[in-house]
Structure formats: C-alpha cells, structure tokens
Amino acid sequence: MVGFFMLRRLIELHKVSRRTSDQILRVFSYKAVGKKVNRLNGHEIWELYDMERERPEQKRPLYVANQFIHAYTSFVARDESRNWSNVFVVSDFDKNDCIWRVPVDEIRRLFLNAASDYPYIARMVFNEKKGDYDIETN
Numbered sequence: 001m002v003g004f005f006m007l008r009r010l011i012e013l014h015k016v017s018r019r020t021s022d023q024i025l026r027v028f029s030y031k032a033v034g035k036k037v038n039r040l041n042g043h044e045i046w047e048l049y050d051m052e053r054e055r056p057e058q059k060r061p062l063y064v065a066n067q068f069i070h071a072y073t074s075f076v077a078r079d080e081s082r083n084w085s086n087v088f089v090v091s092d093f094d095k096n097d098c099i100w101r102v103p104v105d106e107i108r109r110l111f112l113n114a115a116s117d118y119p120y121i122a123r124m125v126f127n128e129k130k131g132d133y134d135i136e137t138n
Contacts, residue, residue: 011065
C-alpha cells in the first residue's frame with residue numbers, strides 16, 4: 001500500500017511522465033453477488049463475489065493505486081509454485097460492486113516503469129481560476 005501511495009504522489013506532483021500515469025494495467029474484476037459487504041464478512045470473497053466469472057479490464061495507475069490506498073479488503077494469493085501471483089483488493093467505495101484481481105507481474109511492471117521514469121518536458125500555465133499553475137509533463 002505504501003508503494004501505491006508513493007506512486008500516486010509522484011503522479012500528482014508530476015514527478016513521473018505520462019508514460020507512467022497513462023500506463024494501462026491489465027486487471028480482472030468479479031461482480032458482487034448482491035450481499036452487502038461489512039467488517040464481519042469482508043473476508044468471505046467466495047460468498048460475496050462471483051469468482052467463477054472473471055472479467056478482464058484495463059485501468060490506469062491512479063485508479064489501481066486508490067483501490068490499494070482505500071482498501072476495505074485485500075488478500076495476496078499464491079500460484080501452484082507458492083509464489084505470490086495476485087492481489088485481490090477492493091476499496092470501501094467499490095466493495096458492493098466488485099472485487100479486483102491485480103496480477104503481481106502488473107504491479108511489478110508499473111513500479112519498475114515509474115522508478116525509471118523522469119519527465120524531460122514540463123509545461124506550466126497559470127490558472128487564474130485556481131490561483132495556481134496547471135502542469136503537464138511529457
């Protein structure tokens with residue numbers, strides 16, 4: 001979660017380029033079955049979500065980061081070789097809609113991309129309405 005908070009701040013402060021902020025992450029969602037998620041049942045993902053019907057989706061880093069930062073429920077899963085393979089996570093906002101499966105390889109790819117990403121162009125335009133600058137990077 002700390003890594004995702006740091007990534008979100010780097011994006012918000014324009015310390016990484018659009019190569020990172022616009023990166024597409026391949027994630028998967030599982031629809032809620034209609035039971036309300038609460039503190040006592042939040043760990044029962046097989047009863048709360050339709051885990052048999054996976055939907056492939058594409059999300060940007062800020063959306064995924066917010067799922068981790070505001071996680072209501074999160075689990076790390078292992079594959080057959082007992083290596084960490086996926087993180088199941090859902091924010092308090094999405095908990096009654098779906099749960100997300102984020103492959104560890106996607107998280108790794110995102111963090112490696114951000115770690116080597118330095119914007120080389122910055123454009124700053126003063127925004128009178130906000131009283132501050134709007135910043136764009138390459």
